[in-house]
Amino acid sequence: MAIISRGFHGRRPDPGRKLPPGQYEVHDFPVLSAGPTPHVTHDEWEFTLTTETGARHTWDWAQLMAMPAETPTVDLHCVTKWSKFGTHWEGVSLDSLMEDVETAADFALVHSYGGYSTNLPLEDLLDGKAWIAHRYDGEELAPEHGGPARLLVPHLYLWKSAKWVRGIELLLDDEPGFWEGLGYHSYGDPWREQRYQGD
Amino acid sequence: MHRKAKEGADAERRRLTTTRRGAAPGTTSPAGSESQVLRARAPLRWLVAELVDRRAESRTAQTLVFDVPGWPEHLAGQHVDVRLTAEDGYSTQRSYSVASAPDGDRVELTIQRVEDGEVSPYLMDVLERGEQVELRGPIGGWFVWRPERAEPVLLVGGGSGVVPLMSMVRTRGALGGSAPFRLLYSVREPDDQLYVPELLRGEPGLDTEYLYTRAAPPEHPRPVGRLRAEDLVRGGWPADQRPICYVCGPTGFVENAATLLTGLGHDPGRIRTERFGPSGG
Numbered sequence: 001m002a003i004i005s006r007g008f009h010g011r012r013p014d015p016g017r018k019l020p021p022g023q024y025e026v027h028d029f030p031v032l033s034a035g036p037t038p039h040v041t042h043d044e045w046e047f048t049l050t051t052e053t054g055a056r057h058t059w060d061w062a063q064l065m066a067m068p069a070e071t072p073t074v075d076l077h078c079v080t081k082w083s084k085f086g087t088h089w090e091g092v093s094l095d096s097l098m099e100d101v102e103t104a105a106d107f108a109l110v111h112s113y114g115g116y117s118t119n120l121p122l123e124d125l126l127d128g129k130a131w132i133a134h135r136y137d138g139e140e141l142a143p144e145h146g147g148p149a150r151l152l153v154p155h156l157y158l159w160k161s162a163k164w165v166r167g168i169e170l171l172l173d174d175e176p177g178f179w180e181g182l183g184y185h186s187y188g189d190p191w192r193e194q195r196y197q198g199d
Numbered sequence: 200m201h202r203k204a205k206e207g208a209d210a211e212r213r214r215l216t217t218t219r220r221g222a223a224p225g226t227t228s229p230a231g232s233e234s235q236v237l238r239a240r241a242p243l244r245w246l247v248a249e250l251v252d253r254r255a256e257s258r259t260a261q262t263l264v265f266d267v268p269g270w271p272e273h274l275a276g277q278h279v280d281v282r283l284t285a286e287d288g289y290s291t292q293r294s295y296s297v298a299s300a301p302d303g304d305r306v307e308l309t310i311q312r313v314e315d316g317e318v319s320p321y322l323m324d325v326l327e328r329g330e331q332v333e334l335r336g337p338i339g340g341w342f343v344w345r346p347e348r349a350e351p352v353l354l355v356g357g358g359s360g361v362v363p364l365m366s367m368v369r370t371r372g373a374l375g376g377s378a379p380f381r382l383l384y385s386v387r388e389p390d391d392q393l394y395v396p397e398l399l400r401g402e403p404g405l406d407t408e409y410l411y412t413r414a415a416p417p418e419h420p421r422p423v424g425r426l427r428a429e430d431l432v433r434g435g436w437p438a439d440q441r442p443i444c445y446v447c448g449p450t451g452f453v454e455n456a457a458t459l460l461t462g463l464g465h466d467p468g469r470i471r472t473e474r475f476g477p478s479g480g
Binding site for chain 1: 241242243245247280282283284285286288289290291292293294317321325326330331332333338339340341342450454457458460461467468470471472474
């Protein structure tokens with residue numbers, strides 16, 4: 001039974017907008033990360049999918065740019081409580097990148113330049129739910145927001161949308177990523193408020 | 200479509216039997232042992248927190264002192280979630296860094312007022328002593344300092360980003376940590392400084408230096424301006440002493456400080472950052 005805060009009225013989101021539990025709406029784009037922002041040039045950038053058998057599929061920047069791009073407009077929900085509605089991205093669907101990849105994996109461990117990682121079920125990356133995003137709001141993705149490219153998987157809390165993405169390991173067994181190893185939830189569904197382990 | 204060659208393995212069942220290994224591969228950090236400790240923790244429950252005292256820290260910041268029965272002791276640098284619920288059941292949450300050292304059921308939060316904010320004006324102006332909010336934590340296992348660590352520590356705080364750093368300073372003092380600390384504390388002007396008497400008093404092994412970005416006290420030797428490399432050279436540690444660096448503040452401040460530190464040769468894996476913005480407050 002929640003404690004009622006005397007005299008607290010609070011704000012409600014705009015009509016027609018639904019916030020996940022415990023979230024509030026922001027209009028700016030807060031930046032969060034655990035360490036210094038890596039600065040990766042397009043020339044250095046590479047993205048590698050590695051299957052459970054060790055097979056590697058690698059794209060450089062030009063190859064990524066040659067892939068069909070999609071322009072999803074999505075809502076973002078950060079575990080630190082802010083939500084941002086209607087953000088415009090451009091990126092390559094994971095469905096396109098996975099097209100020629102043979103795997104029996106159920107899990108994915110995403111790796112970033114700078115050492116960050118995050119885990120999620122492979123099915124959450126497929127069927128139009130995830131992108132390697134390289135443009136935000138009509139412009140190149142800024143380094144502090146994860147440029148040159150970040151994973152975008154907006155139906156989960158934003159820490160799953162790894163900035164500075166450099167690869168995805170496909171795994172038969174789940175392995176915790178950076179925050180998942182530090183007490184955060186393994187799956188992270190904002191609508192079920194899965195912020196921390198045990199939620 | 201990719202070929203998913205599943206051979207009778209039931210995905211749902213497999214998900215329930217996840218393997219837990221040690222440190223996550225790819226993290227350039229000593230986080231392995233720390234994460235093991237946190238992983239063994241029970242789920243975080245909402246606890247009842249009663250306001251027992253409040254102190255003004257500046258024109259726009261207050262420290263709220265809560266009594267939280269059942270509080271699991273926090274580490275310096277961790278934060279909590281605070282939940283407020285209105286009479287009609289609407290509720291919202293915010294995260295606040297713990298400012299105090301571990302002290303039983305006592306938890307101190309320093310709240311920076313967000314003009315027109317939904318939560319901070321309530322906590323600062325409406326909530327009375329003896330009243331309760333809900334709180335859960337401690338949260339975050341990365342931006343933490345443990346008193347058993349002996350290497351030099353550089354704390355770089357911008358504005359209210361000094362709050363979790365203050366918890367580290369206080370924890371070192373209370374538990375007798377031996378690590379030498381240097382604190383670089385950047386504020387716009389003297390009126391914005393938090394914890395003034397306590398930092399002025401100082402303590403052995405802690406060197407504190409103030410940087411003012413807009414207006415400095417008349418006798419202050421440094422010209423006003425944002426954090427520069429020479430500030431980190433003068434007030435920090437040489438990279439070859441391998442300090443661990445904690446940087447907390449607004450985004451622009453953190454980006455600048457972390458970039459300058461890596462430019463001075465500090466290992467990016469030893470620079471831990473936390474953003475502390477007034478967004479949405």
